Amino acid sequence: MTASATSPAAFTGHDLACRRGGRVVFEGLDFALQPGQALVLVGPNGSGKSSLLRLMAGLLPPFLGELRWQGAPVGADAEAHRGRLAYLGHLDAVKPALGVAENLRFWIDLAGGDAQALKAALDRFNLAELAQMPARYLSAGQRRRLALARVVAVPRALWLLDEPSTGLDQRSVAALEQAIADHRRSGGIVVASTHVPLALAGAGSLDLAGYDA
Numbered sequence: 001m002t003a004s005a006t007s008p009a010a011f012t013g014h015d016l017a018c019r020r021g022g023r024v025v026f027e028g029l030d031f032a033l034q035p036g037q038a039l040v041l042v043g044p045n046g047s048g049k050s051s052l053l054r055l056m057a058g059l060l061p062p063f064l065g066e067l068r069w070q071g072a073p074v075g076a077d078a079e080a081h082r083g084r085l086a087y088l089g090h091l092d093a094v095k096p097a098l099g100v101a102e103n104l105r106f107w108i109d110l111a112g113g114d115a116q117a118l119k120a121a122l123d124r125f126n127l128a129e130l131a132q133m134p135a136r137y138l139s140a141g142q143r144r145r146l147a148l149a150r151v152v153a154v155p156r157a158l159w160l161l162d163e164p165s166t167g168l169d170q171r172s173v174a175a176l177e178q179a180i181a182d183h184r185r186s187g188g189i190v191v192a193s194t195h196v197p198l199a200l201a202g203a204g205s206l207d208l209a210g211y212d213a
Contacts, residue, residue, distance in 0.1 A: 121153035
C-alpha cells in the first residue's frame with residue numbers, strides 16, 4: 001500500500017532486507033501505510049512474515065533498509081517507537097500466576113491507563129466471567145483472547161499481530177475483526193500475518209514469497 005503524493009504515509013519501510021542465521025530471508029521490500037490502513041502479510045512458512053513483524057516492532061534490526069514513522073527514521077528514537085506500538089507474537093505474554101483481570105491491570109497500569117479500559121477489554125473478548133481465574137487454568141483459546149484484550153486495553157497507534165486468530169473460535173474471530181475495524185476507524189494502523197482469512201475491509205496484502213532472496 002502506498003501513500004498519495006501530497007500526504008506522506010505514517011509508517012513506511014524502504015528497501016528492507018532481513019537476515020536470520022546467516023540466511024537472507026527477504027530483501028528489497030517496501031511498504032507504506034496511512035492512518036486507518038491495514039496490511040495482511042501472507043506467504044508460506046519460512047517466508048519471513050514473523051521476522052518482518054519483529055523487524056517492524058524493533059525487536060530485530062534490518063539487515064538492510066530503513067523503517068520510518070511520519071518520515072523520521074524509527075531507529076533514531078527506538079523508545080518512542082516502542083511507545084506507539086502493540087506487538088502480539090506467537091507467545092501470549094500471559095503471567096500464569098496472575099488472574100485474568102490482574103494480567104490486564106498490569107499492562108494498563110504500566111501504560112497509565114484506567115479501570116474503564118480494563119472492563120472494556122474484558123467485555124470485548126468475553127472474558128468478564130473469567131476475570132478472577134488464574135491464567136494458568138486458561139485454555140489456549142482463552143489465553144489468546146487475553147493476549148488480544150491486552151492489545152485493545154492499552155491505546156497504541158500501531159498494532160503488529162502475528163497469527164492473531166490462532167486458537168480462536170468463530171465468535172472470538174468476529175470480536176478480533178471488530179476490534180481491528182474500530183482501531184482503524186480511530187486512525188490506527190494494523191499489520192497482521194495470518195493463514196486464516198480475516199474480514200478486514202480494504203486491507204492491502206503483501207506476499208513475502210515474492211521477496212525471497
